[in-house]
Amino acid sequence: xxxxxxxxxxxxxxxxxxxxxxxxxxxxxxxxxxxxxxxxxxxxxxxxxxxxxxxxxxxxxxxxxxxxxxxxxxxxxxxxxxxxxxxxxxxxxxxxxxxxxxxxxxxxxxxxxxxxxxxxxxxxxxxxxxxxxxxxxxxxxxxxxxxxxxxxxxxxxxxxxxxxxxxxxxxxxxxxxxxxxxxxxxxxxxxxxxxxxxxxxxxxxxxxxxxxxxxxxxxxxxxxxxxxxxxxxxxxxxxxxxxxxxxxxxxxxxxxxxxxxxxxxxxxxxxxxxxxxxxxxxxxxxxxxxxxxxxxxxxxxxxxxxxxxxxxxxxx
Amino acid sequence: xxxxxxxxxxxxxxxxxxxxxxxxxxxxxxxxxxxxxxxxxxxxxxxxxxxxxxxxxxxxxxxxxxxxxxxxxxxxxxxxxxxxxxxxxxxxxxxxxxxxxxxxxxxxxxxxxxxxxxxxxxxxxxxxxxxxxxxxxxxxxxxxxxxxxxxxxxxxxxxxxxxxxxxxxxxxxxxxxxxxxxxxxxxxxxxxxxxxxxxxxxxxxxxxxxxxxxxxxxxxxxxxxxxxxxxxxxxxxxxxxxxxxx
Numbered sequence: 001x002x003x004x005x006x007x008x009x010x011x012x013x014x015x016x017x018x019x020x021x022x023x024x025x026x027x028x029x030x031x032x033x034x035x036x037x038x039x040x041x042x043x044x045x046x047x048x049x050x051x052x053x054x055x056x057x058x059x060x061x062x063x064x065x066x067x068x069x070x071x072x073x074x075x076x077x078x079x080x081x082x083x084x085x086x087x088x089x090x091x092x093x094x095x096x097x098x099x100x101x102x103x104x105x106x107x108x109x110x111x112x113x114x115x116x117x118x119x120x121x122x123x124x125x126x127x128x129x130x131x132x133x134x135x136x137x138x139x140x141x142x143x144x145x146x147x148x149x150x151x152x153x154x155x156x157x158x159x160x161x162x163x164x165x166x167x168x169x170x171x172x173x174x175x176x177x178x179x180x181x182x183x184x185x186x187x188x189x190x191x192x193x194x195x196x197x198x199x200x201x202x203x204x205x206x207x208x209x210x211x212x213x214x215x216x217x218x219x220x221x222x223x224x225x226x227x228x229x230x231x232x233x234x235x236x237x238x239x240x241x242x243x244x245x246x247x248x249x250x251x252x253x254x255x256x257x258x259x260x261x262x263x264x265x266x267x268x269x270x271x272x273x274x275x276x277x278x279x280x281x282x283x284x285x286x287x288x289x290x291x292x293x294x295x296x297x298x299x300x301x302x303x304x305x306x307x308x309x310x311x312x313x314x315x316x
Numbered sequence: 317x318x319x320x321x322x323x324x325x326x327x328x329x330x331x332x333x334x335x336x337x338x339x340x341x342x343x344x345x346x347x348x349x350x351x352x353x354x355x356x357x358x359x360x361x362x363x364x365x366x367x368x369x370x371x372x373x374x375x376x377x378x379x380x381x382x383x384x385x386x387x388x389x390x391x392x393x394x395x396x397x398x399x400x401x402x403x404x405x406x407x408x409x410x411x412x413x414x415x416x417x418x419x420x421x422x423x424x425x426x427x428x429x430x431x432x433x434x435x436x437x438x439x440x441x442x443x444x445x446x447x448x449x450x451x452x453x454x455x456x457x458x459x460x461x462x463x464x465x466x467x468x469x470x471x472x473x474x475x476x477x478x479x480x481x482x483x484x485x486x487x488x489x490x491x492x493x494x495x496x497x498x499x500x501x502x503x504x505x506x507x508x509x510x511x512x513x514x515x516x517x518x519x520x521x522x523x524x525x526x527x528x529x530x531x532x533x534x535x536x537x538x539x540x541x542x543x544x545x546x547x548x549x550x551x552x553x554x555x556x557x558x559x560x561x562x
Contacts, residue, residue: 176420176429179409183417186406193366193404195392195422195472 025159028152036151040223042264043158047165047216049241049248049256051209054169056242057250058181059202064238065104065120068127069210071233072097073217075131078144078227086149090157090218097214098207105203121238128233135229143228146221157219165212169253172205181205247289249296258297317380319344319476319507320365320396324374327357327364334360336531337374342476347498347508349522349539353552357531358511359401362478366398367391378476392422397469398478401511403461405468407454414453415439415467422472439471443497459490466497470506477501479510483517495521519543527552 028036048066056063073093080092108119135141149157172178183191184198192198221227241260248259266285270278293300320342327335335357342348350358363369365376367388375384378396386394397418406414419432419439427435440446443463448456453464462482469477479498483491491514498521502508512518518525518539525542527535529552535545542548 176432179413179417180421182409182413183406186408187404189368189388190400190404190406190468191417192388193368193392193398194418194468195389195420196417197387197389197421 021163025156028155033151036155037223038265038268040151040155040158040220041268042261043155043162044216044220045241045244045260045264046257047158047162048213048237049244049260050162050165050169050253051212052241053245053250053256054172055181055202055205055209057245058178058185059205060185061109061202062117062242063120063206063209064117064242065101065123065210066213066241067124067233067235067237068104068120069097069101069213070217070220070237071124071127071229072100072210073214073219074221074224074227074232075144075217075229076214077218077221078146078232081146081221086153086157086219086222089222090161090215093218093221094211094215097217098211100214101207101210102203105206109199109202109206121235124233124235124238128229131229131233143226146225146227148225149222151223154219154223157222158216161212161215161219166253166257168208168212172208173253177201177205243286245296247286247293247296249298251295252298255296255298262297318342320376320378320509322361322365322374322376325361325364325371325376326373327360327369327371333531335364335528338528338531338533340526340533340536342507342509344475344507345502345505346524347502347510347522349518349525350509350511350528351513351518351525351542351552352528355530356528358528359480360531361528362398362480362509362511365391366396366478389421392472392474393424395424395473395475396478397422397472397474397476399462399465399469399480399482401480401484403458403465405453405461405464408452410450411445411453411456411464412436412440412449414464415471418468418471422469422474424473435473436467436471439467442470442500443467444493459486459494462486462494463497466501470501474506476507476509479508479512481511481513483512483514491517 024039027039031039048070052063052066055061073096076093076096077089081089084092104120104123108116111119132142172181180191180196180201183194183196184202188198217232224231240263241256244259244263245256246259247263248257249255267278267282270281274281295302318341322338322340325335325338325340326333338361350361352358360369364371367383367386371384375382377383378391378394381394383391383394406417415436416432419435420427437446440449443466445460445463445467448460453461456464466479466482482498483494486494495517498508498510510522522539525537525539526533527542527545527548534551535542535548537545
């Protein structure tokens with residue numbers, strides 16, 4: 001009976017996701033432009049939060065380099081944008097970002113705990129200032145123009161990137177490598193002594209997560225059209241997705257997705273309604289969330305659900 | 317040819333020689349006991365063999381191949397597995413997944429999923445944890461956590477197994493069961509090197525014993541030879557031991 005219950009639950013979940021996807025995919029056809037743009041930024045944050053959770057969730061290596069990988073995608077788009085069509089441009093952004101992660105990973109993934117966190121965050125600043133310096137002294141510019149793509153185009157690009165990402169994360173988590181990633185988070189030394197090539201696995205998965213952040217950056221660049229290093233390497237992009245993932249719940253795949261959706265919407269809502277107090281309300285909201293929902297929204301729902309079903313069982 | 321051979325194995329921590337110029341040989345199929353007072357360098361020697369800490373001076377060969385400079389995962393895949401003095405399990409993962417990891421990654425070459433699952437199941441069966449596959453590893457008793465580590469090591473198909481104080485902190489019944497487990501592992505044809513403080517276990521399970529003191533090897537031989545060795549009695553069993561107590 002337990003088996004039947006899980007299967008029917010799975011079918012229900014699958015159906016719901018499909019329905020949601022169809023409704024979302026049709027948005028540019030019926031929704032106002034404002035909604036499409038909002039949905040695009042929600043998708044963007046979903047991509048960054050899910051990619052972040054892909055690596056940092058199971059391994060416990062808290063990376064704050066998301067802004068660097070996202071920015072690398074943006075800047076690549078800005079450099080190659082005039083020469084390449086959109087899909088290739090996104091591909092180039094993804095690739096550059098992944099290569100950067102391979103390099104950074106090889107250098108830093110031997111660091112543990114707070115040292116790793118600090119280095120990854122330092123990377124964002126380093127890249128920002130390096131490119132600022134480069135643009136001023138070498139190319140003599142401070143900003144670049146990216147050929148704009150339509151709102152609907154950017155929206156669909158994000159949707160496709162997210163779909164591929166979710167599929168990738170799903171496959172990795174189901175595979176032996178998903179197990180190996182969790183084992184690294186649980187006890188890295190034991191994992192190594194049980195035959196896991198921990199360094200290679202960490203670096204590769206880190207690069208995969210950067211790949212998708214870079215792709216999202218390149219796609220987003222076409223909507224922002226004008227970019228400079230300070231726009232591209234915005235440190236908030238390192239923090240916000242982490243908060244989103246924690247808020248939604250890091251462990252399940254849909255945790256960061258739900259977190260990103262609610263967070264982005266909430267931010268938009270607060271900015272438009274309470275432009276002066278929005279940061280304050282947002283901050284309070286965050287503190288409450290972290291204090292009372294250590295396993296995120298998903299964990300909270302599961303707890304309430306369990307309590308309710310237990311009560312029902314007790315009644316019968 | 318010995319299955320494991322160390323020559324001049326040395327490791328300093330600062331100015332302290334944790335392991336100093338130790339030569340050792342482990343014959344295939346034997347159970348070798350490694351004893352010595354606290355701080356004698358036993359665990360450091362294990363760490364050097366399994367490459368948990370790099371060996372800078374001396375050399376170690378496994379199955380005739382030099383393993384100095386290899387990484388832990390490479391050594392594991394060659395067939396040399398270990399357990400840890402303070403258990404290092406994947407606490408939040410189910411018992412089964414702890415062992416499955418070893419089956420997936422610890423063997424030579426790529427293994428099919430179904431094959432790995434059955435290897436993990438049989439390793440758990442072997443150590444007597446088949447009834448707890450879904451339990452989070454951290455909820456097991458210490459004795460069972462130590463068995464879980466053994467199962468994870470066995471799932472990597474080792475030819476040589478290093479057991480680091482498997483009986484520490486166990487009660488008398490659990491010690492007896494652990495001794496039986498070591499014998500069963502030995503019967504499978506797996507060579508065992510075990511660090512142990514429980515003398516009863518060492519004396520009855522090991523065919524040969526090596527004694528470390530201040531990082532140096534001070535004696536080696538059968539349990540009878542070692543337990544009557546004068547130096548060993550002085551440093552290990554206490555200096556003034558009457559025949560009646562010994």
